[in-house]
Each structure stands twice: as C-alpha cells, then as structure tokens.
Amino acid sequence: MARALGIGAVLLSAMSMALCGVGGSASAAEPSDMDTVAVEDDSTVRDARGAFIHLTANVLDLLDTRTRLDMLDYYDLADTVRKVPNALDGLSWILPPANDSYIKAQLTPVSALTIKRLDHKRGHVFAVAYTISGNGTAADSELSFWDENLKRIPAARMIKLANVENFINLPRRDKSVREDIMDVIPYPMVEYTFSPDNDTLTARLTVADYIGIENFQRISPYLHKSLKYTWNGHKYILHRK
Numbered sequence: 001m002a003r004a005l006g007i008g009a010v011l012l013s014a015m016s017m018a019l020c021g022v023g024g025s026a027s028a029a030e031p032s033d034m035d036t037v038a039v040e041d042d043s044t045v046r047d048a049r050g051a052f053i054h055l056t057a058n059v060l061d062l063l064d065t066r067t068r069l070d071m072l073d074y075y076d077l078a079d080t081v082r083k084v085p086n087a088l089d090g091l092s093w094i095l096p097p098a099n100d101s102y103i104k105a106q107l108t109p110v111s112a113l114t115i116k117r118l119d120h121k122r123g124h125v126f127a128v129a130y131t132i133s134g135n136g137t138a139a140d141s142e143l144s145f146w147d148e149n150l151k152r153i154p155a156a157r158m159i160k161l162a163n164v165e166n167f168i169n170l171p172r173r174d175k176s177v178r179e180d181i182m183d184v185i186p187y188p189m190v191e192y193t194f195s196p197d198n199d200t201l202t203a204r205l206t207v208a209d210y211i212g213i214e215n216f217q218r219i220s221p222y223l224h225k226s227l228k229y230t231w232n233g234h235k236y237i238l239h240r241k
Helices: 010-020 048-054 065-077 175-184 213-222
Strands: 091-099 102-108 111-120 123-134 137-146 190-194 201-205 227-231 236-238
Touching: 048 065, 048 091, 048 102, 048 111, 048 123, 065 091, 111 190, 123 190, 137 190, 175 213
Parallel strands: none
Antiparallel strands: 091 102, 102 111, 111 123, 123 137, 190 201, 201 227, 227 236
C-alpha cells in the first residue's frame, strides 16, 4: 500500500504526500480525506478542464488557480509540453491528450492527478484519480467523485473497489494456492487508469515491486494482469472474468 513507498526522492515525496493527505492503499477517498469546496457562486462545471481549474482538494494545494490556468493555456498554445512552477518549488504540467472529458496533470515527479467527466442522469460526474508512483515504487491510486458543483459524492455509491480476490484467476476449489496468494499480498496496491477515449476504467495490481521477484514469479500465473470497469450511467461496474 502507499505506506510502502520506497521513493528515492524522499523529501519531495514526503512534502507531496503531506499536501495531498495520502497514506493508504488504493482507495476510494471519502470527504474526511480531502477538503471539499463548491464552485464559487454555486455555478456548475461542465467539463474536465473546468473541474481541474476549480477543484479544491488537498491534492491540488500545490497549484493555485492562476497556475492551473497557465498550465491549460500552455498546453493549448505550445507545440510541446510546458512545465510550470508549483508551490513545492518543483514543476507541474498537463499530459496529452487533454479534452472536455479527460485531463491528466503530472503534479510532481511521483504524483499525478487525472479527471474524467462521466455522463449521469443528473448531469455530469467527475471521477478523480490521484496516483503516487515512480522511482521503482509500485503505483497506488486514490479515487474520489464530484458533482457539477464540485461537491463530494460518497465513493461507495460510484464504485466497488477491486480487491486481491478479484485479481485471482483460479477456480474456487484451488484453496491452497489462493491462500498462498493472499499471504503474499497482504496489502494490495492498485493503480486506476481512466481511458481518454471512452468511459472504461482499468485497475492494475501493482505489487511486483514490493513482494519480491521470486514471490511475484510464483503467483503471477494465477493473477489477472488488469481488470476493467465500465460506466453504466450511475456507477462503475466491474467486468467479471
């Protein structure tokens, strides 16, 4: 889980995590985990770009509104990725592609935030993935969900997170192998990735970097490489394999 970070850039990672309030395994963040502030004047946000500009959460404290606007302007105008200074005295930038329904920002060398706009019967929902990774560390994501006023939606209403059992590719009768896998992966780390082209969400178990090569080689034949979720207009549904 995220506590297992073995990142070489210790100071930068520690400062980033202090700002972001992240300290657990792949999770669906609840209101107590991030600050929540609605858009000014109770206006609504229509696209991922607007959500990136106005979203107020600990994970974006290192970028003020002016900086976020600059990042978008540079992305639109420049032929190459343009990096801008952030509050950690580092650099942040927008990663291609970026459009009305999808935007991804590299916040620090070890952290990134992705916003995905989803159609909902009541308008739009913005799904946000904050991911810590880099320098040989297993990627670990935190998910949160927001309405058009950027008010927090309980994550449990939007998704049931993948657990180790979901990744195991074995008949139920193979109890001993299943138990061995569960023993090797006591704290699952999962990276969640939105597709920029559609509403698919991919979950990937990222344990190879902390359980050891020998253990991973032993259990990898019995694990799905990834899991797929689809958005049904109300919530994410896990595809059963």
